[in-house]
Amino acid sequence: MLSVFDRGALPPCPKNFNLAQYVLQHADDTPDKIALEVHGLSGSTQWTYVQLKCAVLGTGNGLLSCGLKPGQRVLMRLGNTVDFPIAYLGAIAVGLVPIPTSSQLTGNEVEKILATTEPDAVLVDPNVDCPNDLDCKYISTDDLRNFRNLPSVDFHLGDPNRLAYILFTSGTSGDQRPVAHAHRAIWARQMMWDDWYGISTNDRLLHAGAFNWSFTLGTGLLDPWSVGATSLVLDEGTASLALPELLKRHEVSIFAAAPGVYRKMLSSGEKLDLTHLRHGLCAGEKLSENIRERWQQSTGLHLHEALGMSECSTFISASPINPMTNRLGTPQTGRRVAIIGDSGPLPIGQVGQIAVSNRDPGLMLGYLNAPEETKAKFKGEWFLTGDLGIMHEDCSISYHARADDMMNAGGFRVSPLEVETVLQTHPDILEIAVRDVEIKEDVRIIAAFYTSREPIAKDVLQVFVADKLARYKQPRIYQRVDALPRGANNKLQRKKLVLDAKTNET
Numbered sequence: 001m002l003s004v005f006d007r008g009a010l011p012p013c014p015k016n017f018n019l020a021q022y023v024l025q026h027a028d029d030t031p032d033k034i035a036l037e038v039h040g041l042s043g044s045t046q047w048t049y050v051q052l053k054c055a056v057l058g059t060g061n062g063l064l065s066c067g068l069k070p071g072q073r074v075l076m077r078l079g080n081t082v083d084f085p086i087a088y089l090g091a092i093a094v095g096l097v098p099i100p101t102s103s104q105l106t107g108n109e110v111e112k113i114l115a116t117t118e119p120d121a122v123l124v125d126p127n128v129d130c131p132n133d134l135d136c137k138y139i140s141t142d143d144l145r146n147f148r149n150l151p152s153v154d155f156h157l158g159d160p161n162r163l164a165y166i167l168f169t170s171g172t173s174g175d176q177r178p179v180a181h182a183h184r185a186i187w188a189r190q191m192m193w194d195d196w197y198g199i200s201t202n203d204r205l206l207h208a209g210a211f212n213w214s215f216t217l218g219t220g221l222l223d224p225w226s227v228g229a230t231s232l233v234l235d236e237g238t239a240s241l242a243l244p245e246l247l248k249r250h251e252v253s254i255f256a257a258a259p260g261v262y263r264k265m266l267s268s269g270e271k272l273d274l275t276h277l278r279h280g281l282c283a284g285e286k287l288s289e290n291i292r293e294r295w296q297q298s299t300g301l302h303l304h305e306a307l308g309m310s311e312c313s314t315f316i317s318a319s320p321i322n323p324m325t326n327r328l329g330t331p332q333t334g335r336r337v338a339i340i341g342d343s344g345p346l347p348i349g350q351v352g353q354i355a356v357s358n359r360d361p362g363l364m365l366g367y368l369n370a371p372e373e374t375k376a377k378f379k380g381e382w383f384l385t386g387d388l389g390i391m392h393e394d395c396s397i398s399y400h401a402r403a404d405d406m407m408n409a410g411g412f413r414v415s416p417l418e419v420e421t422v423l424q425t426h427p428d429i430l431e432i433a434v435r436d437v438e439i440k441e442d443v444r445i446i447a448a449f450y451t452s453r454e455p456i457a458k459d460v461l462q463v464f465v466a467d468k469l470a471r472y473k474q475p476r477i478y479q480r481v482d483a484l485p486r487g488a489n490n491k492l493q494r495k496k497l498v499l500d501a502k503t504n505e506t
Contacts, residue, residue: 030228205232263442410472
């Protein structure tokens, strides 16, 4: 029996389709229902479905009034505010192609994105780093907020396979990869509703991440709105230890976060009273069984994990109807997923690369302007994810490891080559290698190992990378070594890099 999951495909996406219209469809039948609540310890704001739809379509009107036309690209340099999802959906609503980016990226990193995507406009928050000498339109947050009051325009309908948005993910090559997605990507996400979320119109889902993180944007906002539920997001800077009180106070029924957030919530060791919560959702990095067990002991509730990536979102998961222990989950109904070896799908029980069929409507269109790189990620019909796993007889999947050296920093995948490329330019470094290391149970950070003629002060290296790498990509530890470990063919062996016992985290 081969390691292939296929229980039938999802019904096809409508031929005349718009992602934003699909997400906001419940504004017509439940206009006064609360779609979004933004909460902090000091107060909250609310948006009804009809208010959200009017703001989105007014924003789309404003963007078109700036001379932009369907198909043109709009780079988003916005902060962790409601401006982000409204501008994102506003652009898509009128056929523009938004390019959401993390506000943590430095000017140098943004310049690389600009060179790759050549946007026709940039949406700019004055508090977010962005070059100001580009030959394109600049639209400020003040402009965006004024656009919301403009008359609504019609949704731009068309082929569901046309380009809708572009995400960036770090690649094994060290360069940030622009991932092109179609409007149909949102249609595919309904496979998560039962097979991960267990969500209904009555749910109140809170995501602990920032608005401008793709995990938050999809799981925390777009999916609850597509169902007709209420989405809750926290003000930036809300402490993890405050989450239990906020979950209880705001009657949250589903909570979503990266594993590190759950770990911090459990750090007090006390029982958590989460009266209204039904279960938690977890993605972004591998969930440890220790955190899963401690959460269940503390709350009496399940944590349901999912595996996904920027190229395909989440496609394997546990769920309320199919909880898992010691396994990642099962491919979601409607997906076609396999465990691939050198010659194709492997027999059940063998370790191979987790792969998604090119029939999946949630799979990317490809890497932007990179057909050869896109082709290299496929073996026949199968998109190779870079994650290794084992499929069992019941089609559940156990996660094994990454097939490459990609690191995970707080839920963000980071290429070691990207960090090494920056540090290699330091004049005193001879050789450099980075990897993520576990410094205590369930806590992994990025560490840099380098050779040099003389030791280099850690604060010097921290200053050197500060304006070249986003904070989450910067090493927390720098360790000087006599030589980097290499194999017989002189290939760098990052997995053999080990921290010295005297090296401390800061």
